Amino acid sequence: xxxxxxxxxxxxxxxxxxxxxxxxxxxxxxxxxxxxxxxxxxxxxxxxxxxxxxxxxxxxxxxxxxxxxxxxxxxxxxxxxxxxxxxxxxxxxxxxxxxxxxxxxxxxxxxxxxxxxxxxxxxxxxxxxxxxxxxxxxxxxxxxxxxxxxxxxxxxxxxxxxxxxxxxxxxxxxxxxxxxxxxxxxxxxxxxxxxxxxxxxxxxxxxxxxxxxxxxxxxxxxxxxxxxxxxxxxxxxxxxxxxxxxxxxxxxxxxxxxxxxxxxxxxxxxxxxxxxxxxxxxxxxxxxxxxxxxxxxxxxxxxxxxxxxxxxxxxxxxxxxxxxxxxxxxxxxxxxxxxxxxxxxxxxxxxxxxxxxxxxx
Amino acid sequence: xxxxxxxxxxxxxxxxxxxxxxxxxxxxxxxxxxxxxxxxxxxxxxxxxxxxxxxxxxxxxxxxxxxxxxxxxxxxxxxxxxxxxxxxxxxxxxxxxxxxxxxxxxxxxxxxxxxxxxxxxxxxxxxxxxxxxxxxxxxxxxxxxxxxxxxxxxxxxxxxxxxxxxxxxxxxxxxxxxxxxxxx
Numbered sequence: 253x254x255x256x257x258x259x260x261x262x263x264x265x266x267x268x269x270x271x272x273x274x275x276x277x278x279x280x281x282x283x284x285x286x287x288x289x290x291x292x293x294x295x296x297x298x299x300x301x302x303x304x305x306x307x308x309x310x311x312x313x314x315x316x317x318x319x320x321x322x323x324x325x326x327x328x329x330x331x332x333x334x335x336x337x338x339x340x341x342x343x344x345x346x347x348x349x350x351x352x353x354x355x356x357x358x359x360x361x362x363x364x365x366x367x368x369x370x371x372x373x374x375x376x377x378x379x380x381x382x383x384x385x386x387x388x389x390x391x392x393x394x395x396x397x398x399x400x401x402x403x404x405x406x407x408x409x410x411x412x413x414x415x416x417x418x419x420x421x422x423x424x425x426x427x428x429x430x431x432x433x434x435x436x437x438x439x440x441x442x443x444x445x446x447x448x449x450x451x452x453x454x455x456x457x458x459x460x461x462x463x464x465x466x467x468x469x470x471x472x473x474x475x476x477x478x479x480x481x482x483x484x485x486x487x488x489x490x491x492x493x494x495x496x497x498x499x500x501x502x503x504x505x506x507x508x509x510x511x512x513x514x515x516x517x518x519x520x521x522x523x524x525x526x527x528x529x530x531x532x533x534x535x536x537x538x539x540x541x542x543x544x545x546x547x548x549x550x551x552x553x554x555x556x557x558x559x560x561x562x563x564x565x566x567x568x569x570x571x572x573x574x575x576x577x578x579x580x581x582x583x584x585x586x587x588x589x590x591x592x593x594x595x596x597x598x599x600x601x602x603x604x605x606x607x608x609x610x611x612x613x
Numbered sequence: 614x615x616x617x618x619x620x621x622x623x624x625x626x627x628x629x630x631x632x633x634x635x636x637x638x639x640x641x642x643x644x645x646x647x648x649x650x651x652x653x654x655x656x657x658x659x660x661x662x663x664x665x666x667x668x669x670x671x672x673x674x675x676x677x678x679x680x681x682x683x684x685x686x687x688x689x690x691x692x693x694x695x696x697x698x699x700x701x702x703x704x705x706x707x708x709x710x711x712x713x714x715x716x717x718x719x720x721x722x723x724x725x726x727x728x729x730x731x732x733x734x735x736x737x738x739x740x741x742x743x744x745x746x747x748x749x750x751x752x753x754x755x756x757x758x759x760x761x762x763x764x765x766x767x768x769x770x771x772x773x774x775x776x777x778x779x780x781x782x783x784x785x786x787x788x789x790x791x792x793x794x795x796x797x
Contacts, residue, residue, distance in 0.1 A: 334688060337699065337731075337733075338684060338686040338697075340683075342723065343724070353697065353744055354735050355779075356741070
């Protein structure tokens with residue numbers, strides 16, 4: 253008997269070498285006159301062309317700086333699978349990967365991974381895209397004759413979008429937009445806003461002024477795995493709608509602290525509340541043993557004075573941030589890692605940078 | 614005199630040539646040194662080619678439901694080429710300077726007690742790729758030269774052979790070394 257089971261699984265491995273399907277989605281509701289869009293990557297359980305047991309994954313903030321070769325940006329179903337395999341959990345892998353990273357369809361759940369076409373767009377606009385994704389999935393389930401309810405996993409910013417979308421679908425009194433979801437998982441989502449130390453934001457703005465808008469010009473630098481970004485790119489990220497909505501303390505291009513956009517969003521989110529027809533669970537990354545950050549209030553996050561070669565600042569940022577890598581960069585929206593590697597080559601000039609942590613509130 | 618100078622330059626030009634343009638030096642030189650101070654470095658040779666990561670991947674040694682689970686994960690991904698190496702222990706408490714065998718995999722052994730080695734490689738994820746797993750025949754070993762659960766540092770060396778789950782191709786991982794901080 254055991255041999256038959258083994259033979260079955262061996263055959264399954266051969267048969268199951270299928271592909272990831274993609275599906276474009278356009279929101280049916282507009283925000284400020286525009287309809288958001290997304291591209292789904294679908295790992296179809298059983299490769300039966302039916303969606304019967306969906307896990308909908310709402311991806312997080314994507315800076316757009318890394319993995320430019322990848323059409324879906326920094327986060328996609330590849331990296332999702334990779335991190336699940338990294339978990340060393342047999343059960344989780346049986347549910348989500350079938351314990352294979354590169355063979356598709358051998359897992360328990362149909363994975364519907366949402367890549368926002370404009371990941372830094374207004375949060376409401378992408379939340380409306382998510383509503384349409386859920387509606388589309390429910391239509392697919394109906395075609396397949398499945399009555400299984402959805403699981404919605406929102407990672408980082410995606411957790412906030414999922415909360416908004418699910419709650420909104422319950423509150424809009426539209427019987428055609430029933431979310432039919434049993435479980436909402438908020439994974440390290442910034443429900444109260446995200447944080448990039450304002451000293452780091454000031455520095456980004458300052459560098460943009462020093463280089464991009466002067467005869468010195470912009471310059472590019474390698475950030476990870478052959479991806480390049482420029483100061484202008486990074487400065488641009490700070491100007492995008494989702495960044496302004498998410499950052500609890502936002503520094504404007506004119507060096508002012510302006511939290512109006514965030515406050516407006518936060519007020520709307522809080523009045524929206526949470527979905528009430530789902531089981532809601534939340535996970536928070538970070539240290540769960542009540543260990544504080546390894547720097548205190550007002551401590552210098554980094555400083556550099558006098559004559560130096562520019563590479564030294566990069567080294568110092570590296571030391572401060574830890575040796576960053578693509579994954580760390582990609583998921584670290586609320587870390588200053590976006591600024592790593594700011595200064596090129598080894599040109600010599602005078603520096604006086606000093607970014608400090610905020611004093612206690 | 615002028616001729617001598619010409620000859621000299623020609624001679625230098627030849628001296629400067631390397632007749633093996635493909636030889637990028639010893640791949641071992643591309644690996645991080647073996648350390649035990651939590652430098653967050655990891656590296657090994659995959660069929661003789663160097664593979665390293667920053668070492669800030671998701672590494673942990675956790676006590677869950679009465680058992681210890683450990684994972685060392687290294688990754689490279691530039692949006693096209695993707696490589697992962699995983700060493701994962703389940704239900705084993707780790708002692709320093711003891712040798713542990715990597716001979717399990719999830720497909721054959723399910724939720725095993727023991728340890729596995731795994732290497733995956735894909736040039737285009739959407740088209741699939743290769744997954745090499747250790748098994749009873751193609752095995753390996755890990756030695757933890759340091760496991761400091763106060764400073765959260767684990768250091769050691771590893772090597773293993775693994776078999777591709779579909780084609781049966783064999784891959785050989787040698788000269789592995791890690792010096793990582795981990796989460797509990």
